[in-house]
Amino acid sequence: MINVLHLYYDLLNLYGESANTRAIKHNLELNKIKVNVDLKSLNDKIDFEKYDIIYIGSGSEDNLLIAVNDILKRKKEIKKYIESNKYLLLTGNSMDLFGEYILYNNEKINALNIFDYYTELINESTFKNASSDRIVGEVNGKSKIIKEKIIGFENRCDLNFNIKDYLFEVNEKYSNDLTNTHEGFLYKNVFATHIIGPILIRNPYFTDYLLDKLCKDKNLKYKSLDDLSIKAYKKYLENFDTKKE
Amino acid sequence: MWKFIVILTCKAVNKISKLIGHEGSVIGGYYALKLDKNILKKIKLPKYVIGITGSSGKSSSTELMYNILTKNNYTTIYNKEGSNTINAITSLVLNNSTLFGKIKKDVLLMELDEQFMKYIFKYITPTHLMITNITRDQPPRNSHPEKIYTAIKNSIPNGTHLILNVDDPFVNRLRVNHKGGVTTYGLSENNYSRKSNLNNLDAAYCPICNSKLEYDFYHYGHIGSYHCPKYHFNRGNPDFEAKNIDIDNQLIEINENKIRLPSNFLYTAYFVTGCYALSKTLNLSDENIISVLNSDEIKTKRLNIYDFDNRKWQMLVSKNENNLSYKQSLDYILHQPGDKTVILGFDSSSRRYKENDISWIWDIDFEELNDSSIKNIILIGKFCYDMRVRFEYASIDKNKIILVEDISNLSKILKEKTSGKIYSMVCFDKEIELKKIIKEENND
Numbered sequence: 001m002i003n004v005l006h007l008y009y010d011l012l013n014l015y016g017e018s019a020n021t022r023a024i025k026h027n028l029e030l031n032k033i034k035v036n037v038d039l040k041s042l043n044d045k046i047d048f049e050k051y052d053i054i055y056i057g058s059g060s061e062d063n064l065l066i067a068v069n070d071i072l073k074r075k076k077e078i079k080k081y082i083e084s085n086k087y088l089l090l091t092g093n094s095m096d097l098f099g100e101y102i103l104y105n106n107e108k109i110n111a112l113n114i115f116d117y118y119t120e121l122i123n124e125s126t127f128k129n130a131s132s133d134r135i136v137g138e139v140n141g142k143s144k145i146i147k148e149k150i151i152g153f154e155n156r157c158d159l160n161f162n163i164k165d166y167l168f169e170v171n172e173k174y175s176n177d178l179t180n181t182h183e184g185f186l187y188k189n190v191f192a193t194h195i196i197g198p199i200l201i202r203n204p205y206f207t208d209y210l211l212d213k214l215c216k217d218k219n220l221k222y223k224s225l226d227d228l229s230i231k232a233y234k235k236y237l238e239n240f241d242t243k244k245e
Numbered sequence: 246m247w248k249f250i251v252i253l254t255c256k257a258v259n260k261i262s263k264l265i266g267h268e269g270s271v272i273g274g275y276y277a278l279k280l281d282k283n284i285l286k287k288i289k290l291p292k293y294v295i296g297i298t299g300s301s302g303k304s305s306s307t308e309l310m311y312n313i314l315t316k317n318n319y320t321t322i323y324n325k326e327g328s329n330t331i332n333a334i335t336s337l338v339l340n341n342s343t344l345f346g347k348i349k350k351d352v353l354l355m356e357l358d359e360q361f362m363k364y365i366f367k368y369i370t371p372t373h374l375m376i377t378n379i380t381r382d383q384p385p386r387n388s389h390p391e392k393i394y395t396a397i398k399n400s401i402p403n404g405t406h407l408i409l410n411v412d413d414p415f416v417n418r419l420r421v422n423h424k425g426g427v428t429t430y431g432l433s434e435n436n437y438s439r440k441s442n443l444n445n446l447d448a449a450y451c452p453i454c455n456s457k458l459e460y461d462f463y464h465y466g467h468i469g470s471y472h473c474p475k476y477h478f479n480r481g482n483p484d485f486e487a488k489n490i491d492i493d494n495q496l497i498e499i500n501e502n503k504i505r506l507p508s509n510f511l512y513t514a515y516f517v518t519g520c521y522a523l524s525k526t527l528n529l530s531d532e533n534i535i536s537v538l539n540s541d542e543i544k545t546k547r548l549n550i551y552d553f554d555n556r557k558w559q560m561l562v563s564k565n566e567n568n569l570s571y572k573q574s575l576d577y578i579l580h581q582p583g584d585k586t587v588i589l590g591f592d593s594s595s596r597r598y599k600e601n602d603i604s605w606i607w608d609i610d611f612e613e614l615n616d617s618s619i620k621n622i623i624l625i626g627k628f629c630y631d632m633r634v635r636f637e638y639a640s641i642d643k644n645k646i647i648l649v650e651d652i653s654n655l656s657k658i659l660k661e662k663t664s665g666k667i668y669s670m671v672c673f674d675k676e677i678e679l680k681k682i683i684k685e686e687n688n689d
Contacts, residue, residue: 010445010446010449010450010457011449011450013446014381014384014389015384015602015604015605015608016604016605016606016607016608017604017607018442018443018607019604019607019638022638026638041457042450042455042457060388060389060390060391060392061391062391063391066450066455134388136385136600137385137600138600138601138602153600153601153602153603153604155384155385155388155602157388196602196604197602197603197604197607198603198604198607201607201634201638202603202631228630228633228634228637229634231630231633232630232631232633232634235627235630235631236628236630236631239627240601240627
């Protein structure tokens with residue numbers, strides 16, 4: 001039995017992100033492994049020890065700040081959860097919750113301070129794309145953990161500084177602080193990326209890596225069985241991977 | 246004198262632009278603003294300056310409002326093509342102004358873009374503003390609905406009378422601390438109201454105390470009847486509520502008056518009710534509003550229905566990147582009688598920009614296509630495999646799903662492998678290809 005927690009499912013969920021816990025469930029069930037997914041949010045009582053993997057998605061700036069207030073009350077348990085090598089997947093701006101602080105409209109808002117990066121939310125018009133004041137676009141990246149490319153989409157206004165252990169390598173315009181190719185954050189079994197939406201659906205090789213690792217920890221056997229997602233992944237690269245990102 | 250020259254320039258440039266074959270609704274305004282960026286402030290506007298905005302339904306609402314007003318002898322100007330940039334509105338206003346800067350009309354009616362509205366309100370203060378809904382819509386352009394909400398909230402001037410769809414908690418938030426009149430409208434529970442796993446994606450919490458809102462019913466998404474458990478914020482009873490709603494037979498009742506809807510889509514009930522509320526706010530009588538709404542001149546919306554191999558084929562527009570508009574189209578298909586084959590797909594997420602975000606397909610209840618009347622689902626377009634994965638997760642019987650990568654096979658597949666009335670909901674470029682297939686079939 002694998003216990004999954006989708007935290008802030010009704011607050012940090014902007015871009016189809018319930019799909020990620022569905023992908024975890026689907027792939028484990030294809031392997032005949034029992035899965036339980038709990039949905040929890042503000043003020044809910046949470047027994048962190050129960051869970052094997054926790055997922056948090058991305059939210060609006062206001063909702064992120066509402067979530068900060070709630071998650072600060074849970075700092076001790078979350079720190080313990082992370083240090084005991086349990087799995088935490090963060091997409092979009094949810095990684096901002098775990099850094100030292102968030103700068104927003106010249107105000108410094110304390111975050112969990114579990115990791116020593118910090119966040120700045122930007123709102124000036126710097127970018128030339130569909131949305132003029134955010135980092136928006138298709139991401140095509142590499143990682144040290146799997147050989148296959150990572151695909152996805154970013155739609156964010158957070159910059160993260162002082163990250164040494166990154167998760168993916170991407171085009172500079174989608175990186176953590178826009179100064180190098182480093183994207184996301186990796187620590188023990190914490191996997192954080194700015195990519196939004198159904199990353200585990202769209203990246204079956206990454207999902208397999210993650211779930212295989214998790215299953216090994218739990219002495220369970222895992223095999224890659226989601227052929228449809230692999231086909232969709234390959235088709236996307238066939239259709240759209242014309243430019244080198 | 247300078248005002249005279251600016252207005253003249255605008256009129257002349259638009260005339261010339263038209264003469265040389267351009268649509269010419271924007272360029273005159275562009276030059277007028279170059280000459281005097283405050284020109285709009287110097288125009289004597291009509292008694293009523295009405296704006297209509299929201300994520301969806303604003304074009305239909307503006308058009309209907311124009312009909313109600315003009316049929317009731319209010320002389321009205323409006324941005325018919327929905328051109329809602331500052332240049333377009335400047336053109337509209339100056340073209341209809343005398344050279345001395347007076348608009349001799351009763352109403353200036355404007356369809357407004359949620360994010361551009363603030364640039365117009367810098368110069369023009371609306372007397373009335375109707376807001377239809379705030380939903381996920383083109384996220385690469387609009388980021389997220391909270392941002393649209395904030396853009397609207399920050400641009401509303403004091404004193405403007407708001408006409409709000411209170412079924413939408415985002416829209417309802419706009420009345421909190423608003424200094425000015427508020428009129429509300431909404432729909433009562435009906436056979437389109439249904440709960441799903443994807444209801445509470447947005448605006449799930451009370452804006453005052455952050456308690457989770459409790460719902461009596463959902464129409465779709467976060468639109469429905471809700472209240473804060475600590476009574477800080479609720480939908481309440483709208484000032485104008487459509488009751489006895491029968492979408493299939495195109496009927497609603499407001500203030501005990503029977504009203505015919507222009508089509509059998511749920512969203513028509515919303516814009517008719519919204520326009521009713523707005524008209525009442527302008528002191529039109531029930532009789533005068535209803536006589537227009539129920540007149541034959543309000544044309545029933547033309548449905549795109551074609552013949553194909555002795556079957557009917559109805560085309561719906563694929564509202565990519567707007568999960569709730571897309572869902573409403575699925576709801577519509579499900580409500581139609583008889584067996585159905587559904588064609589879905591897209592080559593790109595947007596017509597407006599190159600970015601292909603496909604996260605939105607995970608915010609749509611494709612699960613509801615698990616219905617015995619849905620006989621086949623055909624997936625086309627470059628993202629057909631992503632859609633195929635989505636349908637796998639929706640637990641749709643795989644024997645019902647047909648992937649068609651080469652569209653030249655579609656006609657044969659439809660004839661040999663599918664049954665029931667055909668409903669297609671595809672992106673714009675794919676729609677052209679489907680129309681070609683229908684045409685070829687009917688020419689044989």
